[in-house]
Amino acid sequence: MSSASHSRRITLSHLQKMKQRGEKITCLTVYDATFARLLADAGIELLLVGDSSGMVVAGHSTTVPVTVKDMCYHTHNVCRAQPISLILSDLPFLSYTQTEQALRNTARLMQAGAEMIKIEGGMWLVPIVEQLSEKGVPVCVHLGLTPQSVHIFGGYKVQGRDPAKATQMLATALALEKAGAQLLVLECIPYNLAQEITQAVSIPTIGIGAGPYCDGQVLVTQDMLGLTAGKPLVFVKNFLDGQTAGVLGAVKEYIRQVKASEFPTLEQSFA
Ligand code: KIV
Numbered sequence: 001m002s003s004a005s006h007s008r009r010i011t012l013s014h015l016q017k018m019k020q021r022g023e024k025i026t027c028l029t030v031y032d033a034t035f036a037r038l039l040a041d042a043g044i045e046l047l048l049v050g051d052s053s054g055m056v057v058a059g060h061s062t063t064v065p066v067t068v069k070d071m072c073y074h075t076h077n078v079c080r081a082q083p084i085s086l087i088l089s090d091l092p093f094l095s096y097t098q099t100e101q102a103l104r105n106t107a108r109l110m111q112a113g114a115e116m117i118k119i120e121g122g123m124w125l126v127p128i129v130e131q132l133s134e135k136g137v138p139v140c141v142h143l144g145l146t147p148q149s150v151h152i153f154g155g156y157k158v159q160g161r162d163p164a165k166a167t168q169m170l171a172t173a174l175a176l177e178k179a180g181a182q183l184l185v186l187e188c189i190p191y192n193l194a195q196e197i198t199q200a201v202s203i204p205t206i207g208i209g210a211g212p213y214c215d216g217q218v219l220v221t222q223d224m225l226g227l228t229a230g231k232p233l234v235f236v237k238n239f240l241d242g243q244t245a246g247v248l249g250a251v252k253e254y255i256r257q258v259k260a261s262e263f264p265t266l267e268q269s270f271a
Contacts, residue, residue, distance in 0.1 A: 010045045010086045012116065012138055012182055018045070018215070019204040025216025026255045027088075027206050028224070031057050031074045033081040035221060040083030042251040046206070047083055048218055049075050049114065051090040052147070056222050063147045066092040068105045072112040079113030088140055088183075089114035093148045099131045106137050118185065120146035123172050126179045133180025141181045143169055143197075144210065145188035158209075158270045160189040166196075173197045185218065186210040188235075191269040209235035211269035217258045224254055235268050 018025050027046035030036050031053045039047060053074050054066035068091070075089045089109045096102035096119050106117050116138040119125060125141055132139050144159045153159070160166045170193070173184055184205045186194045191211020198205045198214050207214030219236060222228050225247060226238035239250040239257075257263035 009084050012086065015045065015086070015183065015204050015216075019202075024258050024261065025204055025206060026258050027216055027218035028221045028251070028254070029053075029056070029218070030078050030221060032077045036078040036081035036083045036085075038248060039221070039251055040081070040085045042248055043255050044085055044251065046216070046218070047078060047085045047087050048118070049078050049087065049089040050220070051092045052220050054092075056220060056228075062150050064093045064150070066090075068092060068095050068108055072108055075109055075112040075114050086115055087113060088116045088118055090118045096128060099128055102128050102132060103135065106132060110137065116140055116183065118142055118183075120148045122168075123175060126175050129176055129179040129181050133182075138182050139180065140183035140185060141176045142185040142187060143173060143176075143189075144186050147187075156188070158188045158190070160193045161270075166190070166193045169193065170197055170200060173201055177201045177203050186214060188270065190271055191266065192271075207264075209233070209270060212261055212264050212266065217264065219254070221251075225250055234270070235264055237263060237268065 015025055025046060026044050027048055028039050028044050029050040029052055030039055030047045036047060051063040051066040054060045054063045071089055071092055078087060091105055095105045109117055118140040120142040129139050145156060150156060160169045182203050186205050186207045188209040191213060194207050194210035195213035204215040206216040206218050208218045223236045225240045239254045243249045
């Protein structure tokens with residue numbers, strides 16, 4: 001699918017209808033105008049201005065050092081490309097622990113051009129999601145391996161394998177939907193748990209390391225282009241490998257494989 005097949009700007013209601021039709025949603029991370037234009041032209045529906053910028057762009061080993069100012073900078077860069085895709089921006093580490101602080105920092109990100117904000121956590125986010133959605137802010141919640149909590153997890157480890165934790169994650173997803181969340185990102189959880197959550201909620205789920213049964217998929221763009229140093233993660237595929245049409249071709253192939261449910265496979269997922 002190319003941007004030509006989307007004649008209007010992508011909105012949340014497009015994503016909601018895609019879930020209802022069973023059409024997979026494609027998402028990639030982006031931090032600058034060049035990639036924003038390229039990804040949108042390729043047909044990516046959702047651009048995630050991720051706080052992974054702290055690792056990918058700034059070279060930190062975690063996302064913890066990222067600030068609201070950094071996220072506004074990247075969001076501004078992406079918006080200047082005027083992509084047709086929906087722009088989702090991360091609120092960084094400890095920038096949304098209190099409602100007033102969350103509202104203030106959300107205002108900064110949305111005034112920089114974000115159309116939806118993403119926050120990481122669990123049940124403690126319910127009152128914050130309620131307040132943000134009541135005030136007209138579309139909210140995405142990131143569950144599972146939430147990278148801002150890496151030091152609590154003791155590393156980047158699969159979450160929700162323990163049955164009690166899996167039950168809790170499902171209950172959290174339902175409570176967040178009730179609170180007004182309009183999208184969920186599920187990271188590094190068993191594929192059957194991601195499938196259960198996806199079937200239980202009426203809002204779209206976007207998976208990363210969460211198996212093939214989510215409503216959509218996201219990867220860090222530099223990972224799926226094979227640019228990230230070190231051993232590739234199980235759930236990452238290098239779409240530039242063997243590609244004759246360059247970066248644009250790689251992104252179009254990612255879109256094709258996600259839409260055709262060819263990526264990710266169960267082998268690229270956690271049990
Ligand atoms: O910041 C980010 O890039 C993310 C993705 C890994 C989902 O949150």
